[in-house]
Amino acid sequence: MATSAARRLRIVVGVTGGIAAYKAVSVIRAFVLDGHHVDVIATAGALEFVGRPTLEAISRNPVHTELYEGVSEVRHVALGQQADVIVVAPTTANTLAAIAAGLAPDLLGNTILARRCPLVLAPAMHTEMWENPATRANVELLQSRGIIIVGPGSGALTGADIGVGRMSEPEEIVTATYRAVGLNAGASGERGTQDLLGKNVLITGGGTREAIDPVRFIGNRSSGRQAVALAEAARDRGATVTLIAAHLEIDVPTGVRVISVSSTAQLGAALDVEAPANDIIIMAAAIADYRPVAVSDNKLKKNVMGDEPTLALVQNPDLLTALSASSRPDQFIIGFAAETSDDHDTLLSLGREKLARKGCDALVVNGVGWNAGFGTETNDVIVLARGGDILVEVSGEKRAIAERILDITS
Numbered sequence: 001m002a003t004s005a006a007r008r009l010r011i012v013v014g015v016t017g018g019i020a021a022y023k024a025v026s027v028i029r030a031f032v033l034d035g036h037h038v039d040v041i042a043t044a045g046a047l048e049f050v051g052r053p054t055l056e057a058i059s060r061n062p063v064h065t066e067l068y069e070g071v072s073e074v075r076h077v078a079l080g081q082q083a084d085v086i087v088v089a090p091t092t093a094n095t096l097a098a099i100a101a102g103l104a105p106d107l108l109g110n111t112i113l114a115r116r117c118p119l120v121l122a123p124a125m126h127t128e129m130w131e132n133p134a135t136r137a138n139v140e141l142l143q144s145r146g147i148i149i150v151g152p153g154s155g156a157l158t159g160a161d162i163g164v165g166r167m168s169e170p171e172e173i174v175t176a177t178y179r180a181v182g183l184n185a186g187a188s189g190e191r192g193t194q195d196l197l198g199k200n201v202l203i204t205g206g207g208t209r210e211a212i213d214p215v216r217f218i219g220n221r222s223s224g225r226q227a228v229a230l231a232e233a234a235r236d237r238g239a240t241v242t243l244i245a246a247h248l249e250i251d252v253p254t255g256v257r258v259i260s261v262s263s264t265a266q267l268g269a270a271l272d273v274e275a276p277a278n279d280i281i282i283m284a285a286a287i288a289d290y291r292p293v294a295v296s297d298n299k300l301k302k303n304v305m306g307d308e309p310t311l312a313l314v315q316n317p318d319l320l321t322a323l324s325a326s327s328r329p330d331q332f333i334i335g336f337a338a339e340t341s342d343d344h345d346t347l348l349s350l351g352r353e354k355l356a357r358k359g360c361d362a363l364v365v366n367g368v369g370w371n372a373g374f375g376t377e378t379n380d381v382i383v384l385a386r387g388g389d390i391l392v393e394v395s396g397e398k399r400a401i402a403e404r405i406l407d408i409t410s
């Protein structure tokens with residue numbers, strides 16, 4: 001299990017009523033062995049699955065269950081106020097909904113409402129419950145508030161069912177918890193560099209879509225993989241990360257606040273709100289340059305459009321150029337350039353011209369094509385500094401490229 005060494009955390013572990021409660025014991029044990037103080041809050045349902053003596057023996061502390069116990073010490077808020085991080089493992093669908101709604105039906109709910117620290121939830125439920133639109137909406141709402149959702153994974157559920165909804169493994173929950181407080185406990189157990197601790201990093205990723213009518217849009221092939229790799233790398237280096245995500249083809253990373261957008265206008269509006277609070281802004285999204293002049297309320301019909309229809313387009317504002325012009329000197333703005341050329345010199349001159357036009361601090365020039373850049377696991381980039389000097393040239397996995405891009409910000 002990962003070691004988190006020097007800092008002794010006060011961790012509240014909430015355990016709710018699901019079969020995965022037995023795995024909470026391993027989560028608690030890992031925290032205790034890593035030297036942290038653990039307060040367990042168990043719901044009545046949790047105690048149906050795992051006994052109080054087990055939780056007390058493993059956490060080495062009394063287990064809290066009752067809202068009306070310890071009233072003189074205001075326990076229903078004190079535990080939340082004092083915690084460095086709260087982890088709820090497992091989180092049932094019911095608890096997830098209660099947290100999303102801000103309900104405080106029991107000691108755990110009160111503690112969560114009274115906290116100022118990060119909250120990590122490890123959901124566990126049947127596939128149908130996880131996929132229910134109400135749960136989907138709750139998860140999205142919680143993530144938009146910066147609450148970290150770990151998993152769930154896929155596998156055997158209670159009874160004969162198999163599918164998505166199985167609580168993540170204890171090691172993954174422990175790692176996500178340490179990340180949430182800026183302790184990087186990677187798989188190796190070593191703390192990696194924390195050079196972005198205290199920094200706010202904003203990343204745009206994916207590809208925007210411009211509606212033509214209710215069923216059609218103008219879009220592009222960006223999968224968001226490079227943006228997600230950047231978000232994960234920045235998170236692991238200690239940053240507080242926000243990802244403005246336009247139609248990602250992969251899962252969003254845990255421990256990252258995600259704002260989902262669709263069109264360029266929505267991405268621009270999110271950027272306007274988020275940019276001022278960030279130290280580093282990375283514009284990895286593929287942003288549609290044009291949108292239809294008018295969006296039809298009804299599906300456009302062939303017999304009305306004719307054989308060679310034309311679609312009138314209007315140019316979208318260039319968000320990166322506007323951002324670079326309005327940014328503060330203490331902010332570092334990185335743009336991306338998608339260019340379809342195999343030739344190094346051509347890429348360089350296209351990149352330098354784009355960098356001068358956009359006015360950002362650095363530009364990642366990315367060769368794209370039918371089989372390169374978009375949707376792939378690897379990438380090939382040249383990073384240019386303001387003025388056009390080459391800072392880095394690197395090929396490889398998108399995560400490795402992300403690390404090299406972040407290196408230029410410190």
Ligand code: CTP
Pocket residue numbers: 264283284285286287288289316317318319320321334335336337338339358
């Ligand atoms: N970008 C932006 N707003 C737009 C278009 C692009 O902010 N309307 C940003 C992208 O997020 C990226 C950079 O500008 O960081 C370059 O995008 P790219 O598509 O390579 O360049 P364009 O400006 O669209 O120029 P061209 O299509 O002529 O290559």
